[in-house]
Amino acid sequence: xxxxxxxxxxxxxxxxxxxxxxxxxxxxxxxxxxxxxxxxxxxxxxxxxxxxxxxxxxxxxxxxxxxxxxxxxxxxxxxxxxxxxxxxxxxxxxxxxxxxxxxxxxxxxxxxxxxxxxxxxxxxxxxxxxxxxxxxxxxxxxxxxxxxxxxxxxxxxxxxxxxxxxxxxxxxxxxxxxxxxxxxxxxxxxxxxxxxxxxxxxxxxxxxxxxxxxxxxxxxxxxxxxxxxxxxxxxxxxxxxxxxxxxxxxxxxxxxxxxxxxxxxxxxxxxxxxxxxxxxxxxxxxxxxxxxxxxxxxxxxxxxxxxxxxxxxxxxxxxxxxxxxxxxxxxxxxxxxxxxxxxxxxxxxxxxxxxxxxxxxxxxxxxxxxxxxxxxxxxxxxxxxxxxxxxxxxxxxxxxxxx
Numbered sequence: 001x002x003x004x005x006x007x008x009x010x011x012x013x014x015x016x017x018x019x020x021x022x023x024x025x026x027x028x029x030x031x032x033x034x035x036x037x038x039x040x041x042x043x044x045x046x047x048x049x050x051x052x053x054x055x056x057x058x059x060x061x062x063x064x065x066x067x068x069x070x071x072x073x074x075x076x077x078x079x080x081x082x083x084x085x086x087x088x089x090x091x092x093x094x095x096x097x098x099x100x101x102x103x104x105x106x107x108x109x110x111x112x113x114x115x116x117x118x119x120x121x122x123x124x125x126x127x128x129x130x131x132x133x134x135x136x137x138x139x140x141x142x143x144x145x146x147x148x149x150x151x152x153x154x155x156x157x158x159x160x161x162x163x164x165x166x167x168x169x170x171x172x173x174x175x176x177x178x179x180x181x182x183x184x185x186x187x188x189x190x191x192x193x194x195x196x197x198x199x200x201x202x203x204x205x206x207x208x209x210x211x212x213x214x215x216x217x218x219x220x221x222x223x224x225x226x227x228x229x230x231x232x233x234x235x236x237x238x239x240x241x242x243x244x245x246x247x248x249x250x251x252x253x254x255x256x257x258x259x260x261x262x263x264x265x266x267x268x269x270x271x272x273x274x275x276x277x278x279x280x281x282x283x284x285x286x287x288x289x290x291x292x293x294x295x296x297x298x299x300x301x302x303x304x305x306x307x308x309x310x311x312x313x314x315x316x317x318x319x320x321x322x323x324x325x326x327x328x329x330x331x332x333x334x335x336x337x338x339x340x341x342x343x344x345x346x347x348x349x350x351x352x353x354x355x356x357x358x359x360x361x362x363x364x365x366x367x368x369x370x371x372x373x374x375x376x377x378x379x380x381x382x383x384x385x386x387x388x389x390x391x392x393x394x395x396x397x398x399x400x401x402x403x
Contacts, residue, residue, distance in 0.1 A: 010121070011122065019321060021331070022324075030153070033148060041104050049074065052085075109123060109124075126149070131310040138309075139311050143160065143253060143278075146280070149315060155323060159283045163269075166238045167242035168266070171214075172214075175206070175214050176210075279294070281294075291319035291320055292313060294311070296310070335382065339370075341388070345392060372387075375388075386400050
């Protein structure tokens with residue numbers, strides 16, 4: 001027990017002063033960006049009833065959730081994302097609100113570590129949910145907002161991969177695979193595990209032409225020309241509708257000025273099971289995993305008794321911070337505008353001076369028992385912008401003036 005006093009559980013993280021200050025700046029920037037596009041901020045409880053989250057079709061697997069009990073012995077789960085709680089809220093307390101609903105949030109989410117998940121158990125997510133709109137224009141709005149969020153944060157050279165859950169579904173149905181087989185092939189397609197996929201399909205005893213066709217699925221990624229290539233491989237109605245949907249979305253994204261950072265990946269699948277149409281994720285070379293993901297989830301809301309089309313995304317603030325730092329951003333600890341010292345007899349004057357400066361928006365850190373020389377040293381070490389020492393004869397100032 002004693003050896004863990006200074007440790008934290010795996011997957012959790014502390015946020016140090018410099019990083020925390022930068023994180024708060026980014027959160028405020030994103031909050032303003034979301035608000036300017038008509039999204040209203042919500043907060044949901046960190047604990048939800050386990051029944052609301054545990055669903056193999058539209059929810060999270062039990063092994064992905066942190067669980068506990070309430071005083072009546074009912075199973076509770078720590079919020080693993082904000083989409084399902086937002087859907088619960090939209091179907092309940094916001095049921096009488098006019099559509100469409102534009103909701104946003106900046107709050108934490110916590111999942112158990114798995115072999116395929118992020119190395120983070122807990123993370124702050126910044127995201128939006130657009131509910132009550134089924135059009136490709138709505139998908140494009142959300143994707144464009146995700147791109148604007150990354151751009152405004154200062155991230156460079158990122159890529160948004162765009163896919164369509166219905167294309168994968170139709171492609172695997174056309175091959176005659178069972179639901180279990182389709183899930184296995186979809187997972188290998190997502191990971192681009194071509195060798196494993198070929199062995200698996202061969203072991204199923206499929207005809208060589210079927211195997212050859214299915215092996216094209218992980219290769220359907222690149223620029224918009226992939227859509228034309230995909231259209232030649234399948235006539236399944238779900239696949240054709242998915243391709244047409246992506247064409248519409250790409251056209252609208254061009255109007256937003258966002259098409260330059262979009263690539264297509266028709267083999268994409270998300271860990272969350274509730275996505276039903278367009279899906280996307282944000283990638284950057286400095287990270288080995290997506291820092292942003294989202295998509296359309298038209299069937300999820302019905303689970304809470306209100307059928308509504310919906311789309312949205314969530315951005316990991318921690319992964320965004322890591323990417324920014326690896327691209328050269330510096331997260332220095334904030335320093336006070338003034339460090340303030342005083343002779344023993346001048347504490348009253350020091351308190352009045354500090355309160356006056358703070359009212360003007362100037363930060364003041366009172367340094368008890370520190371002499372003028374020590375204050376000057378803090379300025380020279382860039383631990384403060386300026387130093388003030390109060391004596392019965394008046395003020396002595398060192399460093400850059402801030403008033």
